[in-house]
Amino acid sequence: MPDPSLTGTVAFVKPGDDRCVYVVAASGGEPDELACGDGLAGELAWRDDGRLQSTVYPTADTDDDPLSWIVDPATGEVQAVHSDEIPPYHEPPENASPGPKGEEVNCKNGGGKLTLSLIVDGRNRTLLSTGAPSTYCMHGATWNEDGSWFLVKDDLDRLLLVTTADPSTTRLLVDGGYWPAVSEADLLPR
16 A cells, blocks of 8 residues: 655666666555666666666676666656766675665574664664565665665565654565665656
8 A cells, every 4th residue: 555655756677678667656556667678777866857867887797888878757758878978887885775864774684584774873773573584685775865765675576665764664665676766756657
């Protein structure tokens, strides 16, 4: 069930050969297909002008150039980005994706119990504690602007939205998604 207290738009791509970019309200609901095409399923980032940029970086063992496109969520129009305007690749942090105020998210799993914690100023607070297979965890927090919630991808390729309020809530936003990008604005196609 959608939660109207959560605002913003989440863009993501689906696993597999699907070459489409999707958007869904942070409050929940059915995702909308935004645009499809070869190469569109890259790393996503919202731009300051409210458009979405998808960038495909080559693997280390190729001499390929990165490719990038800009998608207008209002029209679905796709525009190629000139190579000298493509942002350089930055290796994501291995375990920590700091929040807007330096918050860190930590997922630990031991003895069949998963614990997702928020670390703020050296203090650790449990956001979620549940039974789970020992190989299951959540990774790569993508934060909203004010730090009131973040997304994590779990080992089942699901995007979970976790609030940082006390008590925290965790809910399934997308079943099958990765490379999420978060915008504070309502940018769903009309």
